[in-house]
Amino acid sequence: MLDRRKFIQGAALATAGIALTKHVDAEAPKLKHLQGKPIVISTWNHGMPANEAAWEVLKKGGRALDAVEAGVRVPEADPNVMTVGYGGFPDRDGFVTLDACIMDEKGNAGSVAFLQDIMHPISVARLVMEKTPHVMLVGDGARQFALANGFKKENLLTDKARKAWEDWKKESKYKPVINIENHDTISLLAIDSKGDISGACTTSGAAFKMHGRVGDSPIIGAGLFCDNEVGGAAATGQGELVMKTLGSFLVVELMRSGMSPQKACEEAVMRIVKKIPNYKESQIGYIAINKAGETGAYCLHPGFNYALYKDDKNTLIDAKSFLKD
Numbered sequence: 322m323l324d325r326r327k328f329i330q331g332a333a334l335a336t337a338g339i340a341l342t343k344h345v346d347a348e349a350p351k352l353k354h355l356q357g358k359p360i361v362i363s364t365w366n367h368g369m370p371a372n373e374a375a376w377e378v379l380k381k382g383g384r385a386l387d388a389v390e391a392g393v394r395v396p397e398a399d400p401n402v403m404t405v406g407y408g409g410f411p412d413r414d415g416f417v418t419l420d421a422c423i424m425d426e427k428g429n430a431g432s433v434a435f436l437q438d439i440m441h442p443i444s445v446a447r448l449v450m451e452k453t454p455h456v457m458l459v460g461d462g463a464r465q466f467a468l469a470n471g472f473k474k475e476n477l478l479t480d481k482a483r484k485a486w487e488d489w490k491k492e493s494k495y496k497p498v499i500n501i502e503n504h505d506t507i508s509l510l511a512i513d514s515k516g517d518i519s520g521a522c523t524t525s526g527a528a529f530k531m532h533g534r535v536g537d538s539p540i541i542g543a544g545l546f547c548d549n550e551v552g553g554a555a556a557t558g559q560g561e562l563v564m565k566t567l568g569s570f571l572v573v574e575l576m577r578s579g580m581s582p583q584k585a586c587e588e589a590v591m592r593i594v595k596k597i598p599n600y601k602e603s604q605i606g607y608i609a610i611n612k613a614g615e616t617g618a619y620c621l622h623p624g625f626n627y628a629l630y631k632d633d634k635n636t637l638i639d640a641k642s643f644l645k646d
């Protein structure tokens with residue numbers, strides 16, 4: 322005869338089994354719907370050309386990982402995007418230092434931080450993921466690794482960025498200006514025709530930051546997180562706020578618990594509002610996508626936009642914000 326404890330355990334397992342079956346059944350039609358329908362979502366208006374490059378990969382049936390890397394390489398190489406890669410604003414000592422990370426559909430992750438002289442940190446991050454037993458390389462070690470793997474040493478400080486730095490030095494005040502191109506990371510998430518999700522995030526970080534400062538962008542779980550069972554999320558804005566709340570991981574975990582990508586982004590912004598007293602001084606934006614191909618975005622202050630490539634159309638959309646000023 323079953324004793325009462327075993328009976329309760331058995332009943333609990335049976336309930337869990339039923340719940341699991343229900344969950345799988347509920348997911349199946351959504352995934353089917355998604356087959357052959359890639360989606361790309363990325364931060365800010367430099368996301369538009371990045372999405373185009375990602376779409377080129379996806380429309381041929383390519384892998385989300387290849388798409389996210391190809392996408393963010395566009396602003397990395399564009400000297401007019403002064404917040405990512407080549408042409409990025411330097412730190413307060415005049416050095417362009419780059420942060421980037423990437424995650425694939427298997428949960429593999431690679432990251433570089435405080436990397437100098439290399440135009441495409443995202444490709445170095447991918448190589449860290451694929452060719453080393455580690456997740457993250459920083460500073461000179463990351464640069465040596467890149468050079469040893471065929472990346473070229475390049476001067477990333479353009480005349481335009483140097484001039485901006487020289488102007489900034491007149492007052493030398495470190496005060497990020499909301500939505501004014503001094504913290505505009507490209508974060509890009511993609512779902513491919515198989516329904517696999519990957520993400521990439523790359524930045525020159527906060528303009529005129531302290532030498533050695535690393536933000537959220539190369540930190541797995543802060544600037545970016547993907548879980549192929551659930552979805553992906555990524556951040557932009559004042560990295561310190563994202564790091565203190567592990568924002569992208571939070572968004573994915575909220576989606577895991579059943580929230581839509583939109584609601585999960587809103588909740589992650591609310592976490593900052595609740596936990597960080599001076600949150601009004603900074604801008605933060607999140608983007609997210611789930612396995613069913615639903616997307617979401619939310620920010621603290623008005624002014625954050627994101628690029629969404631869906632159903633063969635690339636669109637720039639203003640994200641809803643918590644503050645209305």
Ligand code: ASP
Nearest residue numbers: 504505506526536558560
């Ligand atoms: N999150 C980046 C950082 O704090 C900057 C940005 O998103 O613009 O380094």
